[in-house]
Amino acid sequence: MSEMDKTIQGRTAVVTGAAGGIGAALAAELGARGMSVVVADIDGEGAKFVADKLTLDGVRALGVRVDVTDRESVQALRQAAYQEFGSVELLCNNAGVLLFGDIADSSIGDWRWLSAVNIEGMLNCLHAFLPDMRERTGWRHVMNTASTHAFLADPGHTSLYSATKHAILGMTLGLRSELAADDIGVTVLCPGQAATRIMDSQRNRPAAFGRKAPEPFGTGIIPMAIAPEEVARLAVEAVLRDAPMVFALPEHGYDMFRAQVEEMWRLADNALADRA
């Protein structure tokens, strides 16, 4: 076991969106490194399934159904976590949903759902867990899952999703400086093209948010993608070294991503030059 792993050994992590994909892989990675894990998801059965599997592997794990958009549900998650494990040292705000479509064709329900899960859901969890975390001493950390879409000037039919991820990037970097005085680390995880069910996000879209948006690229697994287990490994290592930001893409994706980020900077650079 590494020195860093000793830091988290025996501590407790709450991971939202952990019934599958990156969240389930994060739960497994943290469990393998000695943490107790609360596996939380709107898919309660899936969360329990993942937790049961971890338990069989010798991890202290609890599966809980949570809807991060619902503050009472998030408070119940907090209560369940404290009842079972007594404290929470790592909060992984990972639950997130995606839909495609251009802004002009979108519905207000599309935006309300994306922002309710991706932005407000994160805020609900921060409001629920931070007061206790701030009262404690010793190692504590928050990791928020954004996306490479937090950086793109041309998100390509995902402008609304991208807007939520830009918000997460801003929130998380701000949170990092806010929590520095409490000695709580904060990391933003930016995956891209991971092999999960993200393209089928609307499987969990409640009717209250209106009709489903079209799924022009299907609902399958993204091809030539990075494995969620690799995303989780990179993420946890970044958390352990208290990195502000971590990217996790398939190797072939980095050049294109870099070009897209440079395009964003080019826009800013041009605007700054225009000012002269």
Ligand SMILES: NC(=O)c1ccc[n+]([C@@H]2O[C@H](COP(=O)([O-])OP(=O)(O)OC[C@H]3O[C@@H](n4cnc5c(N)ncnc54)[C@H](O)[C@@H]3O)[C@@H](O)[C@H]2O)c1
């Ligand atoms: N897969 C990718 O390529 C990729 C790229 C960039 C960012 N991300 C981000 O990674 C995170 C995890 O996504 P994933 O790729 O593992 O997809 P996924 O669909 O496998 O996992 C998302 C999980 O969030 C859960 N969820 C949805 N609504 C919820 C709610 N209201 N309350 C609680 N849980 C809810 C879903 O049930 C699901 O288990 C998301 O924030 C996503 O935006 C993924």
